[in-house]
Amino acid sequence: SWTASRDDRKVVSYDVYQGGVKLHSVGGAQTATVVTGLRPGTRYSFTVRARDAADNLSPAAGPLALTTAAGTGAGRDTAPGDFRATSHASGGAYYLDLSWVAPRTDGTVTEYGIELDGRPATSLVWGANAPRDRASYSFYAGTERGVRHRVRLRARLPDGTWGGWSAERTVVTGAGR
Known part of the structure; x- marks a missing residue:
């Protein structure tokens, strides 16, 4: 008022x-x-x-x-859903392949923060054609086979704040899923 x-x-x-x-x-x-x-x-x-x-x-x-007062859901309603992580090899290197469902918001999510092994790894930013449903991204994970990585991501919401984290997934380079 x-x-x-x-x-x-x-x-x-x-x-x-x-x-x-x-x-x-x-x-x-x-x-x-x-x-x-x-x-x-x-x-x-x-x-x-x-x-x-x-x-x-x-x-x-x-x-x-x-x-606003703290909620009980820890941001789960703003977290990317159905998060999956696999690995593939190409040209002597290993890559992590991520896919997820964009959180439902009152606008388009154009940026995601990716955390690898408990540390920020990269930001992924789409322009005007950001996916509204399933999204995917692949990034370099090194040349060594059998390395275990923990990965998760979160969305920067249309209001500029960060949403909740996705479920954490563990993936081993060269092991597929």
Whole structure:
């Protein structure tokens, strides 16, 4: 909620922003709104701008920073699903082949972080043609056969925060699955 703005041409609406992204507008007589779809244990920042009848915008009021209460699911609803990891050989080297189902979000997921053996390994970024269902990626894992790796991944969600981790998979170079 916020204090009503005053304008000589009448306030006709308020624009509500999360970070720098406009979420929605409410009528000029309203001084509160409800924001839904927030994730547990996540920090958010909101601002409000008044719009007058001449379509002028006021400076942003706020920001209001808040962190939602922790949830019980540890982000599982935002984790990539059906995560699979295998290995293949090519040209004297071994590669890890990953595939997963993109998490269901209110937008397109274009970036994933991949963790290998408990450490960040790489980021995978798609442009405008990011997969909305099953995605796959293959990356170099070395030249030695029989090396055991633990791998998992997570999505950078459309709001810029990281989702939950996928299940961790163990794969051995040269062993197939």
